[in-house]
Amino acid sequence: MKTKIFLKDKSYNIEISEIKENLLKVRVENEDYFFSKDEFDRLVLIERKDYPSLESIRKSEVVPNLPQEKEIKTPIAGIVSKIHVKDGETIRIGQPVITLVAMKMENEIISESYGRVKEIEVKEKQFVNSGEKLIILE
Secondary structure: OEEEEEEOOEEEEEEEEEEEOOEEEEEEOOEEEEEEEOOOOOEEEOOHHHOOOHHHHHOOOOOOOOOOOEEEEOOOOEEEEEEOOOOOOEEOOOOEEEEEEEOOEEEEEEOOOOEEEEEEOOOOOOEEOOOOEEEEEO
């Protein structure tokens, strides 16, 4: 969707496109910004250093050298019903990694960064608290 917005007496041409279910690309004056939804359906800007190219999001399994480990944590308490990834697997931004059941509803936990699964900290049918580590990426 292309549109023009006005901010502080200046106009900007923007284009919004959905790359994956939970990942939006917003192009503002030929500069790209990526947003992901948090657990409250709010849009969160993904840090520029974590921006992958569009091709790597859509096709590639190549992982750049990451400076440190990253953790995927659960935003809510619940029971792990399904683990969608395996140790050593490459994951991308927006990819579902775990399905969590909370209040009789299934919630997909998605990756907000790319990397390789170093360790899965939970098992299926395990109860997890809000903020608990689920997966460590390298």
